[in-house]
Amino acid sequence: MHRPPIPIPTVSYFGIAPTQDTLYVAGGFAHLGGQERPNVAEFSAFDLDGDATLWNPQADATMSAVARSGDLVYLGGSGTVTTIGGKSRNNLAAVSAATGTANGWNPDVNAGVDTLSVSSKRVYAGGSFTSIGGLDQTGFASFSEPAKLRVDNVRVTEGDSGTKLVRFHLRLSRADEETMVVAFATKDGSAHRPADYGFTKGFLVFLPGQRAKTVEVKVNADVLAEENEAFLLKVSAADNVAIADGTGRATIVDDD
Numbered sequence: 001m002h003r004p005p006i007p008i009p010t011v012s013y014f015g016i017a018p019t020q021d022t023l024y025v026a027g028g029f030a031h032l033g034g035q036e037r038p039n040v041a042e043f044s045a046f047d048l049d050g051d052a053t054l055w056n057p058q059a060d061a062t063m064s065a066v067a068r069s070g071d072l073v074y075l076g077g078s079g080t081v082t083t084i085g086g087k088s089r090n091n092l093a094a095v096s097a098a099t100g101t102a103n104g105w106n107p108d109v110n111a112g113v114d115t116l117s118v119s120s121k122r123v124y125a126g127g128s129f130t131s132i133g134g135l136d137q138t139g140f141a142s143f144s145e146p147a148k149l150r151v152d153n154v155r156v157t158e159g160d161s162g163t164k165l166v167r168f169h170l171r172l173s174r175a176d177e178e179t180m181v182v183a184f185a186t187k188d189g190s191a192h193r194p195a196d197y198g199f200t201k202g203f204l205v206f207l208p209g210q211r212a213k214t215v216e217v218k219v220n221a222d223v224l225a226e227e228n229e230a231f232l233l234k235v236s237a238a239d240n241v242a243i244a245d246g247t248g249r250a251t252i253v254d255d256d
């Protein structure tokens with residue numbers, strides 16, 4: 001089994017979370033592992049030099065807790081944190097383990113989160129806080145993990161005349177009691193708008209209990225002999241939903 005090299009502490013570490021391949025460190029520092037990694041850093045078992053990885057959620061004040069669950073990393077702040085993973089987040093956030101970007105989950109904790117743990121799709125937090133989301137909550141809280149959204153890849157045979165519809169399926173990992181809104185827009189790949197497909201953008205609402213939605217995009221047929229082409233559907237979050245995979249790829253299979 002690989003074990004990440006644990007960096008020698010020259011600064012304060014308050015939260016440590018090992019996984020099989022990585023080690024997360026939260027604390028009060030501007031640099032760690034030879035990189036500028038404000039208050040949170042990740043180390044890889046496969047980098048024997050002990051350099052921090054590229055993962056960089058950039059918390060704006062001392063962090064005190066970290067826990068990894070699936071493709072999310074939960075981060076707790078020491079009481080004065082207002083930005084984590086590129087978003088305004090008071091002392092508690094969930095960020096992507098791939099990109100370090102915060103998702104829509106936003107509990108809003110008024111003071112320090114000293115310990116975090118995730119079990120059976122619930123997040124447990126303990127600390128010196130007295131309110132969460134503006135409601136009285138002292139010292140301990142538990143939350144449902146945010147529902148996670150995935151966009152499927154699709155393939156469509158081009159056709160020789162008219163248009164076809166490709167259907168991207170957006171699926172939540174579980175039904176939620178909250179309404180969720182996500183924004184979507186197509187993006188050129190090797191297929192270009194408007195020649196190959198119709199630019200499509202908008203919002204989708206998942207009402208409480210709903211788990212799947214479809215986005216339809218028009219694809220233009222032609223009789224040109226060419227390579228298969230592809231474009232993307234990019235989905236971004238609103239509150240509550242975490243984007244596990246926010247990019248769907250539509251492959252237009254040439255038939256000429």
Ligand SMILES: [Ca+2]
Nearest residue numbers: 158159160222
């Ligand atoms: Ca064709």
Ligand SMILES: [Ca+2]
Nearest residue numbers: 222224254256
């Ligand atoms: Ca063609």
